[in-house]
Amino acid sequence: MFDTSPQLDCAGRLLVLDRARVMGIVNVTPDSFSDGGAHDTLEAAVAHGLQLAGEGADILDIGGESTRPGAEEVGVEEELRRVIPVIERLARETALPISVDTSKPEVMRAAVAAGAGMINDVCALRRDGALDAAAELGVPVVLMHMLGEPGSMQAAPEYDDVVGEVHRFLTQRIFAAEMAGIAKKNLVVDPGFGFGKSSQHNLALLAQLGRFAELGVPLLAGLSRKRTIGELTGREQPRDRVHGSVAAHLVAVQRGARIVRVHDVAATVDALKVWQAVDAQALPRTA
Numbered sequence: 670m671f672d673t674s675p676q677l678d679c680a681g682r683l684l685v686l687d688r689a690r691v692m693g694i695v696n697v698t699p700d701s702f703s704d705g706g707a708h709d710t711l712e713a714a715v716a717h718g719l720q721l722a723g724e725g726a727d728i729l730d731i732g733g734e735s736t737r738p739g740a741e742e743v744g745v746e747e748e749l750r751r752v753i754p755v756i757e758r759l760a761r762e763t764a765l766p767i768s769v770d771t772s773k774p775e776v777m778r779a780a781v782a783a784g785a786g787m788i789n790d791v792c793a794l795r796r797d798g799a800l801d802a803a804a805e806l807g808v809p810v811v812l813m814h815m816l817g818e819p820g821s822m823q824a825a826p827e828y829d830d831v832v833g834e835v836h837r838f839l840t841q842r843i844f845a846a847e848m849a850g851i852a853k854k855n856l857v858v859d860p861g862f863g864f865g866k867s868s869q870h871n872l873a874l875l876a877q878l879g880r881f882a883e884l885g886v887p888l889l890a891g892l893s894r895k896r897t898i899g900e901l902t903g904r905e906q907p908r909d910r911v912h913g914s915v916a917a918h919l920v921a922v923q924r925g926a927r928i929v930r931v932h933d934v935a936a937t938v939d940a941l942k943v944w945q946a947v948d949a950q951a952l953p954r955t956a
């Protein structure tokens with residue numbers, strides 16, 4: 670349990686961070702690395718979102734463009750076509766907060782109008798117009814670190830000090846967001862596992878996740894089914910990386926993450942229930 674309980678007001682739907690929260694992934698894409706094509710129709714995406722809600726997700730993250738290395742770019746109109754109907758339906762059919770996984774300001778605006786209450790931007794509002802859009806929309810924003818662009822980021826990522834460099838980047842993006850008029854209480858940061866990082870870089874970030882607490886905003890971690898998990902476990906297929914992903918997210922929560930972004934909600938919820946039961950025991954009993 671956490672000593673303070675920051676909460677994110679996602680367009681009236683509160684995400685209370687009194688304990689680690691689970692963000693369920695709904696990729697409405699034909700080419701996402703682990704579930705591409707599985708939920709790329711409106712009905713399939715809505716059904717998947719409802720399933721994740723039933724499994725205990727605290728928030729649903731709707732994405733219309735794969736960010737995997739080498740993924741093809743998706744235009745605004747196509748991304749809108751993919752995600753807006755799904756957001757509208759899920760906003761009606763669940764009481765959960767909904768985030769939109771996009772870097773495009775046009776999609777941010779339309780998604781919030783359709784019922785999304787959070788922006789999850791892997792580009793940390795660096796696209797033209799994104800800072801202003803997020804400031805005007807007034808919903809919480811996830812600022813994630815990415816080295817370069819999806820198309821090139823995994824080529825040969827190099828850092829002198831990956832934790833220090835990611836920390837500096839996120840510090841700069843928090844400053845930029847505040848200068849644009851976004852309240853710090855509406856910001857979440859994310860080191861961007863797999864976005865321009867080798868497995869060694871990812872492991873260093875995970876091991877030193879506690880350093881990001883200095884930024885003074887909640888931390889999100891997203892390692893679900895990613896290549897590093899596959900390399901550590903020998904699991905070639907992303908769908909076979911559930912156990913490794915749960916272990917990685919448990920470590921992330923132990924080291925300060927307050928939101929974990931996952932494909933496998935039920936497994937993660939169960940693991941966090943065990944962690945939280947033990948963590949509750951650790952608090953000094955007040956009289």
Ligand SMILES: Nc1nc2ncc(COP(=O)(O)OP(=O)(O)O)nc2c(=O)[nH]1
Nearest residue numbers: 696701702735736737811813859862891
């Ligand atoms: N904040 C945040 N957002 C993210 N969005 C997409 C992916 C990539 O994973 P996935 O959505 O499973 O795959 P794809 O991008 O191929 O759809 N990872 C993150 C992440 O780590 N953090």
